[in-house]
Amino acid sequence: MRALLVVNPAATTTSARTRDVLIRALASEMKLEAVTTQYRGHARDLGRRAAESDDIELVVALGGDGTVNEVANGLLHAGPAPGLPRLAVVPGGSTNVFARALGLPNDAVEATGAILDALRDGRERAVGLGLASGTPDTDDEAVPPRWFTFCAGFGFVGGVVGRVEQARERGKRSTHALYLRQVVRQFLGDPHRAGGTLTLGRPGEDPVTGLVTAMVCNTAPWTYLGNRPVYGVPGASFDTALDVLGLTRLSLPSATRYATQLLAATPEKGLHGKHAVTLHDLTDFTLHSKVPLPLQMDGDHLGLRTSVTFTGVRRALRVIV
Incomplete structure (x- = not known):
């Protein structure tokens, strides 16, 4: 071979x-x-x-x-x-x-x-991946089609990754402490966390409006704190299409509650509450923002965007397991 x-x-x-x-x-x-x-x-x-x-x-x-x-x-x-x-x-x-x-x-x-x-x-496994691309009806620069292997984030989550990349360019080491510090700084500096600008649209479904951030996953856990898995969207799987976790509010009480839920999340139960929106096994949808927001894929900051279309592709790639 x-x-x-x-x-x-x-x-x-x-x-x-x-x-x-x-x-x-x-x-x-x-x-x-x-x-x-x-x-x-x-x-x-x-x-x-x-x-x-x-x-x-x-x-x-x-x-x-x-x-x-x-x-x-x-x-x-x-x-x-x-x-x-x-x-x-x-x-x-x-x-x-x-x-x-x-x-x-x-x-x-x-x-x-x-x-x-x-x-x-x-032994091998065919895993589902996500594909994201810019939409042609926006004025901003189109996002070239790009695959992600486990997670994409639009809004607040994308801003955190952007801050981490800036810190690394200044010579900071990529550590969990660095990520946590940037979460706090993004929280304090995000002007949209009290009133979201994101709308999620799906064919044949009513739009989900007022999102502060959206996390798109094709597996759970979506990240790790050391050896501790973090289950933001427990239902996500390499065997299905895409899952979405959206938050419509990030006040100090709600952010504290979500942080506590993330630390206690299990493969059966993730984030929940009246400001949390979870959607499972989506094949095609679009996230559109009234203002440019940061976008990240697999921990790579891709700049500010106003609209991104996501496609969940089952059995996209064979991997050795």
């Missing part, structure tokens, strides 16, 4: 020595080409190259959720197809939501062993 290994050299939880050990372990079981990414979007380009190849059967992403997102977008640049290479993920980031949601160990060495075992046993 011929495989392409995409290595992010900036992966926060793996050293150069660890990456060398992992490369040797994988190369002992397959004909492996290892490529180190050199620029933003390089992993996407490598994924596309693999999708267009005649003989690459597997792409292994060694990095965090950003690397995985790029590889998935490269593999799916022309859409899902039966003959696409399979994807395997070796977690190397600070959170590794997609890999952990698949049930892989969060340790890179252990995950590599699990992947090799799965390849020997022929």
